[in-house]
Amino acid sequence: MPIQPGSHPHQCVGGNTVHLATWSACIAPVPPQEPLVHDETRISLAAKPSLTRTTLGQLCAAPWASRSRPAATEPGLEPRISGGTASTAMQYLRPLRHPGDPGMKRFSWGAGGSAYQTEGAWDKDGKGMSIWDVFAHKKGKIFLNDTADHSCEGYYKFKDDITLMKDMKFNHYRFSISWPRIFPNGIKADHINEKGIKYYDDLINMLLDNNITPIVTLYHWDLPQVLQEKYGGWQNVSMVNYFNDFANLCFERFGDRVKYWITFNNPWSSAVEGYETGEHAPGLKLRGTGAYKAAHHIIKAHAKVWHTYDTQWRSKQKGLVGISLLADWGEPVDIINQRDIEAAERYVQFYMGWFATPIFNGDYPQVMKDYIGRKSAQQGLGTSRLPVFSSQEKSYIKGTCDFLGIGHFTTRYITQKNYPSGRGNSYFTDRDLVELVDPRWPDPGSEWLYSVPWGFRRLLNYIKTQYGNPMIYVTENGVSEKVQRCTDLCDDWRMQYFKDYINEMLKALKDGVNVKGYTAWSLLDKFEWDEGFSERFGLFYVDFLNKNKPRYPKASVQYYKRIISSNGFPNQREVQSVSQSQTLCTHLI
Numbered sequence: 371m372p373i374q375p376g377s378h379p380h381q382c383v384g385g386n387t388v389h390l391a392t393w394s395a396c397i398a399p400v401p402p403q404e405p406l407v408h409d410e411t412r413i414s415l416a417a418k419p420s421l422t423r424t425t426l427g428q429l430c431a432a433p434w435a436s437r438s439r440p441a442a443t444e445p446g447l448e449p450r451i452s453g454g455t456a457s458t459a460m461q462y463l464r465p466l467r468h469p470g471d472p473g474m475k476r477f478s479w480g481a482g483g484s485a486y487q488t489e490g491a492w493d494k495d496g497k498g499m500s501i502w503d504v505f506a507h508k509k510g511k512i513f514l515n516d517t518a519d520h521s522c523e524g525y526y527k528f529k530d531d532i533t534l535m536k537d538m539k540f541n542h543y544r545f546s547i548s549w550p551r552i553f554p555n556g557i558k559a560d561h562i563n564e565k566g567i568k569y570y571d572d573l574i575n576m577l578l579d580n581n582i583t584p585i586v587t588l589y590h591w592d593l594p595q596v597l598q599e600k601y602g603g604w605q606n607v608s609m610v611n612y613f614n615d616f617a618n619l620c621f622e623r624f625g626d627r628v629k630y631w632i633t634f635n636n637p638w639s640s641a642v643e644g645y646e647t648g649e650h651a652p653g654l655k656l657r658g659t660g661a662y663k664a665a666h667h668i669i670k671a672h673a674k675v676w677h678t679y680d681t682q683w684r685s686k687q688k689g690l691v692g693i694s695l696l697a698d699w700g701e702p703v704d705i706i707n708q709r710d711i712e713a714a715e716r717y718v719q720f721y722m723g724w725f726a727t728p729i730f731n732g733d734y735p736q737v738m739k740d741y742i743g744r745k746s747a748q749q750g751l752g753t754s755r756l757p758v759f760s761s762q763e764k765s766y767i768k769g770t771c772d773f774l775g776i777g778h779f780t781t782r783y784i785t786q787k788n789y790p791s792g793r794g795n796s797y798f799t800d801r802d803l804v805e806l807v808d809p810r811w812p813d814p815g816s817e818w819l820y821s822v823p824w825g826f827r828r829l830l831n832y833i834k835t836q837y838g839n840p841m842i843y844v845t846e847n848g849v850s851e852k853v854q855r856c857t858d859l860c861d862d863w864r865m866q867y868f869k870d871y872i873n874e875m876l877k878a879l880k881d882g883v884n885v886k887g888y889t890a891w892s893l894l895d896k897f898e899w900d901e902g903f904s905e906r907f908g909l910f911y912v913d914f915l916n917k918n919k920p921r922y923p924k925a926s927v928q929y930y931k932r933i934i935s936s937n938g939f940p941n942q943r944e945v946q947s948v949s950q951s952q953t954l955c956t957h958l959i
């Protein structure tokens with residue numbers, strides 16, 4: 371799929387029209403070789419008998435979490451900036467068996483996307499409006515007032531996309547079902563849109579015909595607008611039943627073929643960005659309460675859908691139901707300062723633990739109950755702003771996760787900071803911490819996304835110890851670039867990011883973390899929510915200015931393809947030097 375000179379109207383900074391260049395211009399300096407060291411990073415379980423309540427402080431003492439920098443001259447070790455892990459050991463992944471895992475016989479590699487971000491066809495074939503359709507059409511909400519009305523036109527081009535996936539030999543593809551494409555008015559009683567069902571039927575069938583396992587998300591943020599208008603969306607407990615009806619129909623109509631279901635994608639963003647900061651649809655700024663209430667209903671809805679599957683469909687369909695949580699890592703600024711250690715623990719608990727702890731252990735993290743409860747009392751409120759689960763609800767919610775989906779992008783350094791409760795409520799001030807970044811961390815694209823690979827391994831080990839080593843699918847991991855870089859197809863930084871992050875995941879596998887699959891985020895450049903099309907996460911470049919939305923492979927396609935075909939890193943040389951892959955690079959300048 372070569373890009374033709376002059377065929378690409380995208381403008382670079384400075385107004386130059388993009389044109390082809392030779393690949394040689396794109397070669398970066400060869401990074402220093404990373405020496406192979408022995409397996410001294412393996413975590414010692416014997417040293418950590420308390421697997422369920424391990425604190426972040428204890429984890430920092432684990433051998434794999436060592437932040438001590440090796441001397442530059444020490445044989446076999448290479449110092450890393452940012453106080454990362456001492457070891458740069460390379461791991462060689464072996465094919466893994468999956469006892470009890472329906473369909474996937476080995477470690478699963480794939481990529482993903484979501485309905486609103488990629489499908490387009492926002493008002494076609496009977497689809498109803500979602501909160502994102504309405505939000506994006508309001509002026510001033512999205513960068514450059516972009517909308518995903520057309521986006522990648524995935525609704526029409528999914529066959530082409532499956533051809534790309536087939537060529538890359540994906541084991542799975544992760545996508546989401548648009549609720550208002552199935553129930554245009556949000557609820558089953560009103561109308562089922564058979565054209566929408568047919569679209570997903572065709573997509574699923576074609577994936578399976580090509581031996582690609584569908585991993586299907588039921589909610590990737592596109593709530594039917596009518597439910598927002600009538601009930602206030604996730605502020606209202608009635609969403610629990612409406613979502614359950616939608617999920618139940620999906621199980622009924624697609625569950626004979628879909629065996630991996632994700633109830634919610636990244637509910638943290640739905641709750642915090644949708645109902646606290648208002649940067650995402652539905653754009654509400656209910657500071658200090660809105661996010662907690664939305665999350666409360668989302669957790670209940672997740673549990674209800676898991677029980678629906680468990681009681682009505684599991685014996686027949688033999689699939690799995692999980693949730694995908696955004697889980698960025700928090701590292702104490704000072705690892706011997708107890709206040710920093712606790713602050714970093716709070717960061718992780720207010721992020722992933724907010725959802726994972728009820729689902730695995732039955733209730734919110736104690737630290738959330740303590741902090742929000744105390745601040746609510748100081749503010750003169752009679753009850754905590756964090757809602758409470760009844761004891762029946764706790765037992766109903768506990769254990770509703772067949773696998774845990776993890777969306778991981780980045781890491782923060784965390785230090786303690788007190789926010790006096792008199793200064794107004796907010797999810798952010800409730801945590802009493804500050805997030806910091808190391809300016810030396812690479813940050814090629816999104817403002818919030820720094821490449822900190824060692825945080826990934828720590829996170830995965832933390833999940834293992836906190837939640838009893840659940841089955842994990844990495845459901846999102848990737849990096850963006852800003853459009854104005856003008857080297858869109860020569861994504862050397864993305865290859866570096868994948869190399870480093872996948873390698874840390876493989877180390878975690880060796881540590882004994884139960885990771886079953888990896889999903890590169892994302893297959894295509896697509897609509898990135900409030901950032902519109904200004905950030906590109908795709909393995910494939912999409913020319914959004916061309917109405918046919920052509921896709922062009924970035925250099926990382928070949929790189930990831932080789933990882934997939936080798937079931938990991940094929941050989942040491944490959945791991946050591948990304949520059950080898952840059953010979954595959956066709957790029958724009």
Ligand SMILES: CCCCCCCCCCCCC/C=C/[C@@H](O)[C@@H](N)CO[C@@H]1O[C@H](CO)[C@@H](O)[C@H](O)[C@H]1O
Binds near residue numbers: 484639647798846
């Ligand atoms: C003490 C007061 C402090 C106030 C600070 C307020 C700052 C709030 C800003 C929060 C912004 C967080 C941004 C985080 C973003 C990502 O974690 C999130 N977008 C990840 O979700 C996935 O992102 C992918 C890339 O955009 C996207 O393609 C995918 O669909 C999402 O699931």
